[in-house]
Amino acid sequence: MSAPEQTPGGSYAPALETPRSPYKRSRSTRPNWELHGWLFMRMSGLALIVLVFGHLFINLVQGEGIHQVDWGFVAGKWSSPFWQTWDLLMLWLAQLHGTNGVRTVINDYAERDATRFWLKMALYLATVIVLVVGTLVIFTFDPCADPTRNFDFCSAA
Amino acid sequence: MATSLTPPSQGKKSGLKPAGTLYRGREGMWSWVMHRISGVLIFFFLFVHVLDTATVRVSPEVYDAVINQYKNPVMGLGEAGLVGAVVFHALNGVRIILVDFWHKGTQHQRKLFWGVVVVWFALMVPFLVRHLTNVFTH
Numbered sequence: 562m563s564a565p566e567q568t569p570g571g572s573y574a575p576a577l578e579t580p581r582s583p584y585k586r587s588r589s590t591r592p593n594w595e596l597h598g599w600l601f602m603r604m605s606g607l608a609l610i611v612l613v614f615g616h617l618f619i620n621l622v623q624g625e626g627i628h629q630v631d632w633g634f635v636a637g638k639w640s641s642p643f644w645q646t647w648d649l650l651m652l653w654l655a656q657l658h659g660t661n662g663v664r665t666v667i668n669d670y671a672e673r674d675a676t677r678f679w680l681k682m683a684l685y686l687a688t689v690i691v692l693v694v695g696t697l698v699i700f701t702f703d704p705c706a707d708p709t710r711n712f713d714f715c716s717a718a
Numbered sequence: 719m720a721t722s723l724t725p726p727s728q729g730k731k732s733g734l735k736p737a738g739t740l741y742r743g744r745e746g747m748w749s750w751v752m753h754r755i756s757g758v759l760i761f762f763f764l765f766v767h768v769l770d771t772a773t774v775r776v777s778p779e780v781y782d783a784v785i786n787q788y789k790n791p792v793m794g795l796g797e798a799g800l801v802g803a804v805v806f807h808a809l810n811g812v813r814i815i816l817v818d819f820w821h822k823g824t825q826h827q828r829k830l831f832w833g834v835v836v837v838w839f840a841l842m843v844p845f846l847v848r849h850l851t852n853v854f855t856h
C-alpha cells in the first residue's frame with residue numbers, strides 16, 4: 562500500500578494562514594461543559610471530604626462502630642434536619658461526581674460507538690435510580706413508624 | 719519495511735530487540751491507576767449502599783436483617799478495604815487539585831504523592847485498630 566504524501570504531521574499538511582491574516586477572537590457562546598465538569602469534580606471532591614469522612618466517623622468509628630447501626634440508629638439521625646441535609650448533599654454530590662468520573666472511564670476504554678453509547682445509557686439510568694430512590698427515602702422516612710420503639714422525639718406529637 | 723523514519727538503533731544490525739512500547743510511568747502513573755480503580759469501586763459501593771439503605775422504608779425488621787449482613791468479620795474486612803479506598807481517593811484528589819491550582823504543584827508532584835502515602839498510613843492505622851477491634855471483639 563502506498564500512502565499519498567505522508568508527512569510527519571499526518572496525511573495532508575494543514576493549510577497555513579498568511580502571517581498577518583486577522584485572528585478571529587469571537588468566542589463560542591455555547592457553555593463549555595467539559596470545563597464545568599472539570600471544575601465540578603474538584604469542588605464536589607473538596608465538599609465530599611467533609612461529608613464522607615464525617616459520615617464514616619459517625620457511623621463507623623465513634624460509639625460501637627458498625628455494631629450500633631440499625632433501624633433505630635437511622636431513625637435517630639433522620640429525625641434531625643441536620644443529618645437529613647447532610648445525607649442529601651452527600652447523596653447528590655457523590656453520585657454526580659461518581660457518574661461524571663465513570664463517564665470519563667467509559668470514554669477511555671469503550672472503543673466501539675455502540676458499546677460506549679449503551680454503557681453510558683446504563684450509567685445514566687443507574688444515576689437517576691439512585692438519586693430518585695435516595696432522595697425519596699430521606700424525605701419520606703418516618704422515624705416514628707415503628708410503634709415498638711418509643712423515641713422521646715415521637716411522644717411529643 | 720525499513721524507512722528513513724526507523725531509528726538507527728532499531729535497525730537489524732544492532733541485534734537489540736526494540737524496547738517495549740508499554741508505558742510504565744512512576745509515581746504519576748500509579749497514583750492515576752489507583753485513583754481510577756478506587757473511584758470506580760466507591761461508585762459501585764454507593765449504588766448498593768443507597769439501595770440497601772432504602773430498605774429503612776420497607777420495615778425495621780428488613781433493614782436490620784440487611785444491615786446485620788455488614789457485621790460479620792468478612793464484611794468487616796471489606797469495610798476496611800472500602801475505607802482504605804475512600805481515604806486514598808480523597809487524599810490523592812487533594813493532590814490532583816494542588817497540582818492543578820497551586821503554582822508549585824507540578825514542581826512538587828512526586829513529593830505530594832509520597833505525602834499522600836504518609837497521611838494515608840497516619841489515618842488508616844488508628845482507624846484499623848478501632849474498626850478491627852469492633853469487628854473481631856464483639
Ligand code: HEM
Nearest residue numbers: 620630635638648651652655695696698699764768771797
Ligand atoms: C462501611 C461504611 C459505611 C457505613 C457503615 C454507612 C452507613 C450508613 C447508614 C447507617 C446510613 C443511613 C443514614 C445515616 O446514618 O446517615 C447511610 C446513608 C448514606 N450513606 Fe453511608 N455508610 C458507609 C459508607 C458510605 C460511603 C463511603 C458513602 C459515599 C460514597 C456513603 C454515602 C451514603 C449516602 C449518600 C447515604 C444516604 C442514602 C439515602 O439517601 O438513602 N456511605 N450510610
Ligand code: HEM
Nearest residue numbers: 602606609610655659662663665754757758760761808811
Ligand atoms: C472524598 C472526596 C473525593 C475527592 C477529594 C475526589 C476527588 C476527585 C478528583 C480531583 C478527581 C479527578 C477528576 C479529573 O481528573 O478531572 C476524581 C475523579 C473520580 N472520582 Fe472522585 N473524589 C472524591 C470522592 C469520590 C466518590 C465518593 C466517588 C464515587 C462515588 C468518586 C469517583 C470518582 C471517579 C470514578 C473518578 C474518575 C477517575 C478517572 O477518571 O480516572 N470520587 N475524584
